[in-house]
Amino acid sequence: MAKDDHTAYAYLRTTKKFPNIWCAGCGIGIVMGALIRAIDRIGLDKDEVAVVSGIGCSGRMPVYLDFNTMHTTHGRALAFATGLKLAQPNLKVIVVMGDGDALAIGGNHFIHAARRNIDLTAIIINNLIYGMTGGQYSPTTPLDMRASTAPYGHVEPPFPICELSIAAGATFVARSTVYHAVELDRLIEKAIRKVGFSVVEAVSYCHTTYGRLNRMGSSVEMMRMLKENSISLAAAENLKPEERATKIIRGVLHEVEKPDYLTLYQKVIEHAKAAVDGKEFLRAGPGGLE
Amino acid sequence: MVVRLMQGNEAVGWGAIAAGCRFYAGYPITPSTEIAEMLARELPKLGGIFIQMEDEIASLAACIGASVGGMKAMTATSGPGFSLMQEHIGYAAMAEIPCVIVNVQRLGPSTGQPTSPSQGDIMQARWGTHGDHPIIVLYPTSVPEAFDLTVTAFNMAEKYRTPVILLMDEVVAHMRERFETPPSEAIRVIDRMGTSVPPEWYKPFGDTVGDVPPMPSFGSGYRYHITGLYHDLMGYPTQRLDEINPWIERVHRKISAHLEDILLYREENTEDAKVVIVAYGITARSARHAMKIARQHRHRVGLVTLYTIWPFPEEVILRVGRTARRVVVPEMNLGQLALEVERVVGRHKVVRVNRADGTMIAPQMILDAIEGR
Numbered sequence: 133m134a135k136d137d138h139t140a141y142a143y144l145r146t147t148k149k150f151p152n153i154w155c156a157g158c159g160i161g162i163v164m165g166a167l168i169r170a171i172d173r174i175g176l177d178k179d180e181v182a183v184v185s186g187i188g189c190s191g192r193m194p195v196y197l198d199f200n201t202m203h204t205t206h207g208r209a210l211a212f213a214t215g216l217k218l219a220q221p222n223l224k225v226i227v228v229m230g231d232g233d234a235l236a237i238g239g240n241h242f243i244h245a246a247r248r249n250i251d252l253t254a255i256i257i258n259n260l261i262y263g264m265t266g267g268q269y270s271p272t273t274p275l276d277m278r279a280s281t282a283p284y285g286h287v288e289p290p291f292p293i294c295e296l297s298i299a300a301g302a303t304f305v306a307r308s309t310v311y312h313a314v315e316l317d318r319l320i321e322k323a324i325r326k327v328g329f330s331v332v333e334a335v336s337y338c339h340t341t342y343g344r345l346n347r348m349g350s351s352v353e354m355m356r357m358l359k360e361n362s363i364s365l366a367a368a369e370n371l372k373p374e375e376r377a378t379k380i381i382r383g384v385l386h387e388v389e390k391p392d393y394l395t396l397y398q399k400v401i402e403h404a405k406a407a408v409d410g411k412e413f414l415r416a417g418p419g420g421l422e
Numbered sequence: 423m424v425v426r427l428m429q430g431n432e433a434v435g436w437g438a439i440a441a442g443c444r445f446y447a448g449y450p451i452t453p454s455t456e457i458a459e460m461l462a463r464e465l466p467k468l469g470g471i472f473i474q475m476e477d478e479i480a481s482l483a484a485c486i487g488a489s490v491g492g493m494k495a496m497t498a499t500s501g502p503g504f505s506l507m508q509e510h511i512g513y514a515a516m517a518e519i520p521c522v523i524v525n526v527q528r529l530g531p532s533t534g535q536p537t538s539p540s541q542g543d544i545m546q547a548r549w550g551t552h553g554d555h556p557i558i559v560l561y562p563t564s565v566p567e568a569f570d571l572t573v574t575a576f577n578m579a580e581k582y583r584t585p586v587i588l589l590m591d592e593v594v595a596h597m598r599e600r601f602e603t604p605p606s607e608a609i610r611v612i613d614r615m616g617t618s619v620p621p622e623w624y625k626p627f628g629d630t631v632g633d634v635p636p637m638p639s640f641g642s643g644y645r646y647h648i649t650g651l652y653h654d655l656m657g658y659p660t661q662r663l664d665e666i667n668p669w670i671e672r673v674h675r676k677i678s679a680h681l682e683d684i685l686l687y688r689e690e691n692t693e694d695a696k697v698v699i700v701a702y703g704i705t706a707r708s709a710r711h712a713m714k715i716a717r718q719h720r721h722r723v724g725l726v727t728l729y730t731i732w733p734f735p736e737e738v739i740l741r742v743g744r745t746a747r748r749v750v751v752p753e754m755n756l757g758q759l760a761l762e763v764e765r766v767v768g769r770h771k772v773v774r775v776n777r778a779d780g781t782m783i784a785p786q787m788i789l790d791a792i793e794g795r
Contacts (some may be wrong), residue, residue: 200640203649215484219491220641244476404466
């Protein structure tokens, strides 16, 4: 394949100066590539895609992408995306977040976006740590591991992102890793196609902080761990429960059919319009409804 | 013309609808809740959207998102919720996203007195979010003005691409007053400027008109980037001083160069006044009553009612303060806008009249200050 023919180039901003801000060997670029391939395969027009992010390493992804892009505040990307989706229902709104972003400061927004079943695609890049600020523990840092704010080992149990999403009401929940790049773009494609709140957990790593603090080696070695420690959902069926608990299980973990928020809200609008023609107000002023 | 009895909070809701607001996101809080209830009922009739979010942080975020999607958006809250919204007031100022935030104040700090009036959020409305930022804050004294200033808040938000805060007193919010419904053709509605340049030439923060960049909606064919980071003319993050400094100058200038349009106030009897009262909100109505009584006693007393409190109308206050011997500033707080008046006319001239116990300032308290008691 000639370099210029690479799928990604058509979706990257030529007006934005590269290189990107991520550390060499980071997994976020792989997620970005997977997202582009998914969008390309669905055949979405660039104008009908919006990518919204929060704060952190993952928050910098939208600026490189030639879509409608919004880099919002820490943890609140889903709330911004909710407003955007309701105002522009035809946009495919994809929300890219990190683990700290989505589950600590944004935990409340996350569970409520899932409960409301807003038609958004949430991609959570889980690197088990706050990377940009230098390796502090996050809601997904495993027990006993080290972080710059857990120099003696971490004592809080982690949030399981997918289980949390399912319990909160998401209609589509999937997980893969940045090692499994092709599988990842297939899952993101399914998530975008799904109408309703869909979640893809992209398990990544941070060799710069987490890997260094826990002596896990370079990005290549951390990548190899993702390969060796993960297993497909089908293969995991054959494992004993205690074996399963130690593995990253990949695949579509949950999918249900239910009407999304906007579909239900259309009914509210129909009921309200049937009750009184509100446009009367605009013709006659506020007294028009007397 | 239809005349009816209307509540202040209700008037805000109708004002928003008249201004073209079709998106409301909020979280219940006393004493602002009637605004949400009213819009939950009325917006769907117009095909608009009402959504109750999980907190006030999310509420303003959703409004900003909807505004980026092309809808006029509003949220309403009170002190504790207003505190939570500060982060996104800064975001809206930084990214230049039009939105209206209503704060029906209650007695603080903290949970305070949810049902008692207070004017304690004057400084928070100006400086609550971190960093230097431009902001417009409007303040009605009556129910009809709550309607009018809500329309004005949207117009200014759209015209200047900025968040606009409408501060209200609990007393005005819950009071019912005579309301003459203006004919819809008498309501002036301003919409944000769009752009006609081809998308490939479009510079999101470059092609400004009167220092305000046009704002096409997401999904309209103009793809661009929005961020809370300092950004260049394309909207991309920058750390270059030659891009940051012009940005800072422009966003402040887009407000400061249009003060004639933005500063709303009313002067009464200031020409010959030896004592001038500077007041806002419900306190201005006590002040007007005090002025009338004082005039009956042949005291030369004038009143400046501020409808725009931020940016602070310092030229007006400087002018009336020059000829006055005393400037009385009554406020339902321990002296907040008085600090600005003191800065402009000098501390020696200013007499503060304050109470911050959830009770209105009666005209007699202001009269006492006028007469130097």
